[in-house]
Amino acid sequence: MAGIAVSHLTFAFGDKPVLDNVSLEIRAGARLAILGGNGSGKTTLAHFLAGWLPDGRPHQGTVTCDGRPWTEWSLAERACAVQLVGQVPVRHLSGRAFTVREEVAFGPENLNLPISEIQARTERALAQCRLEQLAERDPFTLSGGEQQRLVIAAALALEPRFLVLDEPLTNLDPEAREHVLALLLSLPRDRAVVLLETSPDAALAFAEDFMLLDGGRITAHGSARDVLLHGCAVRTLGLPSIPRACRELGLFGELADSELPLSLDEAKELIKGAADARR
Amino acid sequence: MRSWSIHRPGTSALHRANPLTKLAALLLLAALLFVLPWPGAWAGSLLLLAAAFGLRIGGVVLRRYLVLATPFLIAVFIFHGLIVDRPDRMPLAAFLSYSQEGLTYAAVLGGRISLMLAGSLLFVATTHPAALLRSLDVAGMPPGLSFLLASPLLLIDEFTKRAGAIRDAQQARGMRVDTLSDRLRALRLLAVPLVTLALADAQERSGVLNGRAFRAFPRRAVLSPPPDTALERRLRHVLVAVSVLLVGCALWLG
Numbered sequence: 001m002a003g004i005a006v007s008h009l010t011f012a013f014g015d016k017p018v019l020d021n022v023s024l025e026i027r028a029g030a031r032l033a034i035l036g037g038n039g040s041g042k043t044t045l046a047h048f049l050a051g052w053l054p055d056g057r058p059h060q061g062t063v064t065c066d067g068r069p070w071t072e073w074s075l076a077e078r079a080c081a082v083q084l085v086g087q088v089p090v091r092h093l094s095g096r097a098f099t100v101r102e103e104v105a106f107g108p109e110n111l112n113l114p115i116s117e118i119q120a121r122t123e124r125a126l127a128q129c130r131l132e133q134l135a136e137r138d139p140f141t142l143s144g145g146e147q148q149r150l151v152i153a154a155a156l157a158l159e160p161r162f163l164v165l166d167e168p169l170t171n172l173d174p175e176a177r178e179h180v181l182a183l184l185l186s187l188p189r190d191r192a193v194v195l196l197e198t199s200p201d202a203a204l205a206f207a208e209d210f211m212l213l214d215g216g217r218i219t220a221h222g223s224a225r226d227v228l229l230h231g232c233a234v235r236t237l238g239l240p241s242i243p244r245a246c247r248e249l250g251l252f253g254e255l256a257d258s259e260l261p262l263s264l265d266e267a268k269e270l271i272k273g274a275a276d277a278r279r
Numbered sequence: 280m281r282s283w284s285i286h287r288p289g290t291s292a293l294h295r296a297n298p299l300t301k302l303a304a305l306l307l308l309a310a311l312l313f314v315l316p317w318p319g320a321w322a323g324s325l326l327l328l329a330a331a332f333g334l335r336i337g338g339v340v341l342r343r344y345l346v347l348a349t350p351f352l353i354a355v356f357i358f359h360g361l362i363v364d365r366p367d368r369m370p371l372a373a374f375l376s377y378s379q380e381g382l383t384y385a386a387v388l389g390g391r392i393s394l395m396l397a398g399s400l401l402f403v404a405t406t407h408p409a410a411l412l413r414s415l416d417v418a419g420m421p422p423g424l425s426f427l428l429a430s431p432l433l434l435i436d437e438f439t440k441r442a443g444a445i446r447d448a449q450q451a452r453g454m455r456v457d458t459l460s461d462r463l464r465a466l467r468l469l470a471v472p473l474v475t476l477a478l479a480d481a482q483e484r485s486g487v488l489n490g491r492a493f494r495a496f497p498r499r500a501v502l503s504p505p506p507d508t509a510l511e512r513r514l515r516h517v518l519v520a521v522s523v524l525l526v527g528c529a530l531w532l533g
Binding site: 050082110114 | 480496
């Protein structure tokens with residue numbers, strides 16, 4: 001198939017199982033959120049999706065892109081196909097660049113692209129992530145949030161078809177979170193974006209398709225309602241803001257968690273419906 | 280500015296020269312060590328330090344020179360002049376003895392080290408590391424080699440910062456560092472998390488480098504290569520040829 005396919009993937013760190021028979025598909029243009037609590041296996045799954053296969057540690061199952069296992073892809077092919085943005089941005093800096101601009105240009109330079117193309121991609125990625133003012137700064141002296149935007153810019157400069165983001169919002173202030181979410185939503189529809197998150201609100205703001213990873217297994221898959229209001233998700237991640245506010249305000253007490261409104265519009269509809277019914 | 284860096288921007292000819300040309304000049308300096316008598320090496324050191332003052336970077340170069348050279352030169356003179364057993368030794372006290380031959384050898388060795396150190400510091404103070412890396416990329420050096428050069432320079436501050444954070448966290452939770460034995464114990468306790476985290480970082484960074492196609496090709500493009508001229512390229516060839524000639528002559532003449 002065209003896209004990334006994970007089939008019956010099982011992996012353990014020593015005796016500790018991390019992923020247990022995970023299967024999923026990511027097609028071009030997908031906007032997928034994979035939610036899970038700490039230790040649910042999100043980071044390991046993100047590594048497999050991006051072709052970062054663990055050295056010397058056996059795993060069962062396969063991870064393919066366009067029908068070919070990642071092991072058959074050259075470095076250059078893989079870099080153009082998928083990029084991973086990790087949750088600790090300082091670890092995702094190349095360690096080879098002395099300025100923000102050099103860091104963003106690092107990937108395209110490695111691909112030996114024409115200079116005009118490298119320049120265009122670098123400036124475009126800097127602008128997309130609002131890093132123009134910081135272009136000559138040392139990447140290691142940026143704040144955590146700025147570094148996160150830099151790592152995203154460095155990934156975007158490679159123009160990958162699949163962008164995998166492992167808790168990319170963790171270090172960001174509210175304004176920067178909004179900006180990164182808006183940036184992800186503005187990416188061309190031919191690119192697939194996979195967001196691995198602990199925050200149901202971030203997932204809700206971005207994704208169209210949702211999965212819940214719990215104890216290394218995919219325990220729910222479907223719409224926001226199917227996954228975010230799933231009993232297991234509510235237990236481990238809590239309710240998203242709107243249904244939580246409804247519960248705290250004592251609204252819709254007769255409704256089960258899975259029937260609560262997920263958005264303000266849904267809440268308004270329900271309130272209006274209840275008022276009409278009383279009349 | 281990074282804590283270790285002594286690079287000072289400037290517009291002098293030395294600042295503007297291509298880093299590879301400066302590296303070729305350093306090679307010539309190293310070759311000169313084979314033929315220069317020891318007073319010449321010391322005079323060369325002084326000349327280079329004076330040149331640094333001429334370029335208005337004398338303060339930073341001299342400070343770093345003294346910090347690096349002083350302990351080494353003192354050790355060389357003590358070891359070769361006063362401790363090593365030589366035929367012309369004249370006993371002073373206990374195991375110490377005075378040897379003219381040993382002191383001369385220390386002056387030769389010290390002069391060589393001093394000259395290379397002064398030259399290297401002048402190079403580092405007038406060459407931004409990024410420019411050096413770009414020029415190595417342009418010259419077609421394997422990307423892995425330039426990474427080996429760059430990563431310690433870039434990561435040393437990060438490593439120092441992390442060591443400070445671990446030490447502060449340990450002290451905040453009651454670890455004492457009052458006595459020498461406390462400090463030695465603290466060093467051991469610091470090393471374990473520091474090394475563990477460094478290994479985790481290295482693994483992650485290796486994934487990042489692969490993910491961004493590092494070493495996908497034997498050569499990489501360079502967005503903004505340092506300026507280079509035909510004259511400089513010819514000069515580099517001459518410098519390398521003279522260096523080889525000097526070393527050859529020195530070896531041939533014994």
